[in-house]
Amino acid sequence: MTLAIILFALALGCYLIAVLEDWAVHGRLDPLRPAVSALALLGREQVLPRKSDRLFFEVGPVLLLVAGLLAVAVIPLAPGLIVTDLATGALFLNAALAYVLVALIMAGWGPNGAYAMIGGWRFLGQFVAYAMLIVMTITAVAMRAESLSTTEIVTSQAALWNVFYQPIGFVLFVIAAMGLAWLPPIDLPTGGGDLAGGVEAEYTGARLAVLRLARLVIVLALASATATFYLGGWLGPWLPAWAWTAAKTLAVAAAMLFLGRHLPRLREARYLAVSWKLGIPLALANIILVGVIALVVPI
Amino acid sequence: MNGLTGAREGARAGVAGGLRRMVARAMARDLCAFFVPGMDVARARGLDLDAAGLHRADTPRRANVLLVAGPLPPSLLDAACVAWAQMPRPRAILALGAGEIAPLPGPDVAEDLSQSGLAAGLAALRRAVAAGAFAPEVTDFDAPALAVRVEYTCPMHPEVVSDKPGSCPKCGMDLVEREASAGDHGGHAGADETGGGGRRGHEGHGSDNAPAPSRAYTCPMHPEVVSDKPGSCPKCGMDLVEREASTWDHGRHAGAVETGNGDHRAHEGPGGHDTHDTPAPSGVYTCPMHPEVVSEEPGSCPECGMTLVPKDQAGDHAGQVHAKQQGHGGDSGHGGHGSAPEVPGIEPHFMSMVDMTRDLPASPDGLRMEWIEVPFGPFFPGLPGGLGLTFTLDGDSVAAARAESLVPGVLAPGLPAAELADRLAAQGPLAPAALRELACRALEAAAGAAPPPEWGAARAAALERARIASHLNWLAGLARQVGLVTLERRVAALHQRLRQADAADCARVAPALGALGARVRGTPLLRDRLAGIGQIDGRAAAEAGGPVARAAGHAVDARADDPAYAALGFRVIAGKDTGTGGDAWARLVQRLAEIDQSLDLIARAGAIAEAAHSADLLAELPSDGHAMARVETPRGPSTLHLTLQGGTIAEARLTTPFARLAAQIGPMTAQMELAEALTAVASLDLDPWGARP
The missing domain is CATH 3.40.50.12280 (Rossmann fold)
Incomplete structure (x- = not known):
C-alpha cells in the first residue's frame, strides 16, 4: 500500500515537474504538453546509431532511472509513508545518485557520437565539482539530527528548519543538486547551444522517453531531498503532512528549473574552481559552525 | 488530406x-x-x-x-x-x-x-x-552524402588496398573490410549536425595526415629484425613490414627521468624522435602543465610547483601527427624502455597508459589523447547557419580549428546591371540591406552620380536599421548558445518589431531597446561567461574590422569617411569609449553601444529609405565602366569591385568581412575549452553568406 501511494505520488510529481520545466523552457504554461509529448515520443522510431556500443547505449538510460528511483526510496512523503526507512538513508541517497555519473558516461559513450561523448565526459568533470558539496552538506544535516535516517532528519527540524539553522549548507546543497541533475545553468552534458543535446543527442523514441523520465525522477529526488534536509519535510501546520512535502518539493523544483533560464551556462573550469576553492571551504565552515551550534545551543 | x-x-x-x-x-x-x-x-x-x-x-x-x-x-x-x-x-x-x-x-x-x-x-x-x-x-x-565506400585491406600490409575482397598479394591473407575515408565533401556533410557520424571520419586520421617519416622495415613476428629496405625476415621468411624508423636516443630519455618529471616522459617513444634528434636549445626549460612558463635554468614551475623539463619534451610535439606503428613495430622498442619502473609480479607495460597513448599526438598540456575532428555546422544551434566549422578536439580542448563558408556567393557575368542590387541582397539573407546599398553605391560610382543629400541620410538610416536588426539577431544567437532562453525570446521579439520599422516605429522601440541593453549588461554571470574569451587585439583586431576591431579600441569604420554620415554627426565608437578590451564581452558591449548609436542616427535622419528607392535613383544606369564601393556592414566593411560592359556586369568581386573574421578563429581558439571556443566563434558574428569561395 505504501509503495503504491509513493509510486502514484512519484508519477504525479514527475508529471508536474515536466509541466514546470516545459513552462520554464517555452515560456508558456500548457498542462497537457508532457502527456502529448510523451505519447508522441513513444510513437517515434528508435534509431540505433551506427557503430554504437549497444550495451552502454541501452543500459545508460535505464541505469539512470534506477538510480533516481533508488534515491526516491529513502525520501519520506509523510510519517510512515516511505519505501524504506534506512538507518543510513542520507548516505544511501548519495550512493544511489553516484550512479548518475556512471549512467551518463555510458549514455554518452554508447552512441558513438562526438557530441554525446564530450557531454558524458564533461559530466565527469562536473561530478568532481558537485560531489564533495553534496556529501559535506549532508554531513552537517546529519550532525544536527544525530542520525542518517531521513525521517529523523525531518523530526530534528521541528523547532527550526535547517534552511535557517544552516543557510550556507542549504545554498551549497541546492547548487550542487542542480549540478547533479544537470539543470541549467549547469547543464554542461546536454548544453543546447554548445553540444546540441550532448548526451541526449542520439537518443530517440522510447529510449529518449526513458532518459527524460529518469531525469525527471532525479530532479524530483533532489527537490524532495532538499525539502527533507532543509525545509522540514512534512512539518507544517494546517495541511496534511504529505501535502507539505509535496508543496515544498514542487517549490524547490520550480526554483531550480526557473533560476537557470535567466543565467548563462557556466564555464566548466569556472564551475570547478568555484566549487573547490569557495564551495568546499564554505562547506567545511558550515560543518564546524553546525557542530559548534549543536554543542552550545540545544535546538 | x-x-x-x-x-x-x-x-x-x-x-x-x-x-x-x-x-x-x-x-x-x-x-x-x-x-x-x-x-x-x-x-x-x-x-x-x-x-x-x-x-x-x-x-x-x-x-x-x-x-x-x-x-x-x-x-x-x-x-x-x-x-x-x-x-x-x-x-x-x-x-x-x-x-x-x-x-x-x-x-x-x-x-x-x-x-x-x-x-x-x-x-x-x-x-x-x-x-x-x-x-x-x-x-x-x-x-547520398552518407554513402560509404567499402574497401578491403590486408591486416599485415596496410599499403594493400583493394576495391573487392580477396587475398593479399604479399602474404596471401584474406583481406578485411573497412570503410574508405569519406571524400572531403561527403565527410563534411555526413557528419554535419549531430555528430552521429562524427567520429567516423577520423579513423585513420593519424596516418592520413602524417608527414612522410623515414622508413624502416621490420618483421611482424621478430621485432629485433630491422632493415632499411623491404625484404623477408631471415628468421621466419615473412615479408618485412614498413614502420617509422625508431632512432630515439636512450641517453636523452634517461636525462628526462633525472629531471624528476614523472616516468611517462621517459617513454615519449617512437613518436617524438623527429624532434629528439635535434638537440634542444640549451638551457630552456618549461613546465609540462603550463607551457607559458619558460625558464633559462631548471627549477620548479611557479604555477604548480612541478619540476621544469627541457622545452622540446614538454610540448613541442604539439601539432605533430604521428604515423601509427604498423604491425608489431610498435613493440620493437622494448629495449628502449629500460627506465620504466618494474613492479614485481606485474608484466611491464601491462595496461600502461603510456603504451596505449604514446603514438598519439601530444598537446601542450602534456596529456596524450586521441584527437577527434568534430564538425559544428552548417546547422549547429548557436552558430550561424551555413558556417562550416570543424574543431580538432584533444579531449575537450581545441587543437585546431577550420572555418569555411558553405554558402559562398558567386555573381555570374552577364547579369543586367539593374538586377545587381536584388541579386546581391538575395545572396545575403543576414545582411540584405547592406548589400543592396553596396550595389547601389557601386552603380552610382560607375555612373559618376552622387545621390541627393536628403536621400543620403535616409539611406544611411536604412543601413542603421539593418545594423540594429543584425546586432539583435546576433544577440539572440549568442543567448541561445550560452543557454539564456528567456533573453533569446525577448531579443527575437524586438528584432521582429524592428526589422521593417519606419523611423517613427524605431523611436517607439527605442526605450525597449535601451531596457534590453541594461538587462543584458546586468545579467548575472554573463560578464563572467564572456570576459577573457576570444581575446583579439593589436594588429589582428585592426585587420578584422567592424565591431571586432572597434571593441578592441581601433576606431576603424567606413562610415567615418561618408559625407552622409558626417551630415548626421556620426562619430566612431571604439573600445575606449565602452571601457572594455578586445574579448567576447567587449564585443557584446560594443554592439549594444552601436545599437544605441544607430537609433540616434535614425532619429536624426528622420526617415528610412525604402529598398525600392535605390533602383529609381539610377534612372540612367551606366553601361560601361569600372567602379568600387565600400559600405560598413553590421559586421565590418564590405567592398564591391564592379566592371560593367554594355549594361551588364562583366565582373563583380564582392569582399565581405567573413574571410577576415574567419581568419581569427584558428589563433583565437587554440587550446580553448570547447564551449568557450564556440562562444568565441559566436562573438565574432560571422556571416558566411556571399563570402568569396
Whole structure:
C-alpha cells in the first residue's frame, strides 16, 4: 500500500515537474504538453546509431532511472509513508545518485557520437565539482539530527528548519543538486547551444522517453531531498503532512528549473574552481559552525 | 488530406490502428522543427517559430519536421539530406519558398516564405501528420552524402588496398573490410549536425595526415629484425613490414627521468624522435602543465610547483601527427624502455597508459589523447547557419580549428546591371540591406552620380536599421548558445518589431531597446561567461574590422569617411569609449553601444529609405565602366569591385568581412575549452553568406 501511494505520488510529481520545466523552457504554461509529448515520443522510431556500443547505449538510460528511483526510496512523503526507512538513508541517497555519473558516461559513450561523448565526459568533470558539496552538506544535516535516517532528519527540524539553522549548507546543497541533475545553468552534458543535446543527442523514441523520465525522477529526488534536509519535510501546520512535502518539493523544483533560464551556462573550469576553492571551504565552515551550534545551543 | 505526401520516406511503418491514431494526433500537436539553414536566417527572413506554436529542435534526432526556408545552395541541400536521414520517423518536410529541394524528397507541404505561410503550412502539416503518420509500407531514405565506400585491406600490409575482397598479394591473407575515408565533401556533410557520424571520419586520421617519416622495415613476428629496405625476415621468411624508423636516443630519455618529471616522459617513444634528434636549445626549460612558463635554468614551475623539463619534451610535439606503428613495430622498442619502473609480479607495460597513448599526438598540456575532428555546422544551434566549422578536439580542448563558408556567393557575368542590387541582397539573407546599398553605391560610382543629400541620410538610416536588426539577431544567437532562453525570446521579439520599422516605429522601440541593453549588461554571470574569451587585439583586431576591431579600441569604420554620415554627426565608437578590451564581452558591449548609436542616427535622419528607392535613383544606369564601393556592414566593411560592359556586369568581386573574421578563429581558439571556443566563434558574428569561395 505504501509503495503504491509513493509510486502514484512519484508519477504525479514527475508529471508536474515536466509541466514546470516545459513552462520554464517555452515560456508558456500548457498542462497537457508532457502527456502529448510523451505519447508522441513513444510513437517515434528508435534509431540505433551506427557503430554504437549497444550495451552502454541501452543500459545508460535505464541505469539512470534506477538510480533516481533508488534515491526516491529513502525520501519520506509523510510519517510512515516511505519505501524504506534506512538507518543510513542520507548516505544511501548519495550512493544511489553516484550512479548518475556512471549512467551518463555510458549514455554518452554508447552512441558513438562526438557530441554525446564530450557531454558524458564533461559530466565527469562536473561530478568532481558537485560531489564533495553534496556529501559535506549532508554531513552537517546529519550532525544536527544525530542520525542518517531521513525521517529523523525531518523530526530534528521541528523547532527550526535547517534552511535557517544552516543557510550556507542549504545554498551549497541546492547548487550542487542542480549540478547533479544537470539543470541549467549547469547543464554542461546536454548544453543546447554548445553540444546540441550532448548526451541526449542520439537518443530517440522510447529510449529518449526513458532518459527524460529518469531525469525527471532525479530532479524530483533532489527537490524532495532538499525539502527533507532543509525545509522540514512534512512539518507544517494546517495541511496534511504529505501535502507539505509535496508543496515544498514542487517549490524547490520550480526554483531550480526557473533560476537557470535567466543565467548563462557556466564555464566548466569556472564551475570547478568555484566549487573547490569557495564551495568546499564554505562547506567545511558550515560543518564546524553546525557542530559548534549543536554543542552550545540545544535546538 | 491523405497523410504525409512524402510517405515513402516520411511515415513510420505500421497499420494505423486505434492507439496509433491517438499517437499520430499527439504527434501532430507536438511538432518540433529542425530549421534549415538556421535560426538566424529564419529571424532575418521574418519567421517567428514561437508565435507559430512550433518548437524547435537542436538536432535532427529530436525533430519531426524539417523546415526549409528560402532557396538553399546545393552544399546546404546535401547537408539537409543528412539531417533528414537522421530524423526518426514519422517525419515531414515543410518548404517555405524553397523552390526545388532535390536531393531531398519532395516537401509534404510547400508555402510562401512568410509568417502567414508558416502558419498555413503548419496547419496543413498537422492534418497530414494526424492522418498519415503511419503507413503500411515505407522505404528508406539514404542521403547520398552518407554513402560509404567499402574497401578491403590486408591486416599485415596496410599499403594493400583493394576495391573487392580477396587475398593479399604479399602474404596471401584474406583481406578485411573497412570503410574508405569519406571524400572531403561527403565527410563534411555526413557528419554535419549531430555528430552521429562524427567520429567516423577520423579513423585513420593519424596516418592520413602524417608527414612522410623515414622508413624502416621490420618483421611482424621478430621485432629485433630491422632493415632499411623491404625484404623477408631471415628468421621466419615473412615479408618485412614498413614502420617509422625508431632512432630515439636512450641517453636523452634517461636525462628526462633525472629531471624528476614523472616516468611517462621517459617513454615519449617512437613518436617524438623527429624532434629528439635535434638537440634542444640549451638551457630552456618549461613546465609540462603550463607551457607559458619558460625558464633559462631548471627549477620548479611557479604555477604548480612541478619540476621544469627541457622545452622540446614538454610540448613541442604539439601539432605533430604521428604515423601509427604498423604491425608489431610498435613493440620493437622494448629495449628502449629500460627506465620504466618494474613492479614485481606485474608484466611491464601491462595496461600502461603510456603504451596505449604514446603514438598519439601530444598537446601542450602534456596529456596524450586521441584527437577527434568534430564538425559544428552548417546547422549547429548557436552558430550561424551555413558556417562550416570543424574543431580538432584533444579531449575537450581545441587543437585546431577550420572555418569555411558553405554558402559562398558567386555573381555570374552577364547579369543586367539593374538586377545587381536584388541579386546581391538575395545572396545575403543576414545582411540584405547592406548589400543592396553596396550595389547601389557601386552603380552610382560607375555612373559618376552622387545621390541627393536628403536621400543620403535616409539611406544611411536604412543601413542603421539593418545594423540594429543584425546586432539583435546576433544577440539572440549568442543567448541561445550560452543557454539564456528567456533573453533569446525577448531579443527575437524586438528584432521582429524592428526589422521593417519606419523611423517613427524605431523611436517607439527605442526605450525597449535601451531596457534590453541594461538587462543584458546586468545579467548575472554573463560578464563572467564572456570576459577573457576570444581575446583579439593589436594588429589582428585592426585587420578584422567592424565591431571586432572597434571593441578592441581601433576606431576603424567606413562610415567615418561618408559625407552622409558626417551630415548626421556620426562619430566612431571604439573600445575606449565602452571601457572594455578586445574579448567576447567587449564585443557584446560594443554592439549594444552601436545599437544605441544607430537609433540616434535614425532619429536624426528622420526617415528610412525604402529598398525600392535605390533602383529609381539610377534612372540612367551606366553601361560601361569600372567602379568600387565600400559600405560598413553590421559586421565590418564590405567592398564591391564592379566592371560593367554594355549594361551588364562583366565582373563583380564582392569582399565581405567573413574571410577576415574567419581568419581569427584558428589563433583565437587554440587550446580553448570547447564551449568557450564556440562562444568565441559566436562573438565574432560571422556571416558566411556571399563570402568569396
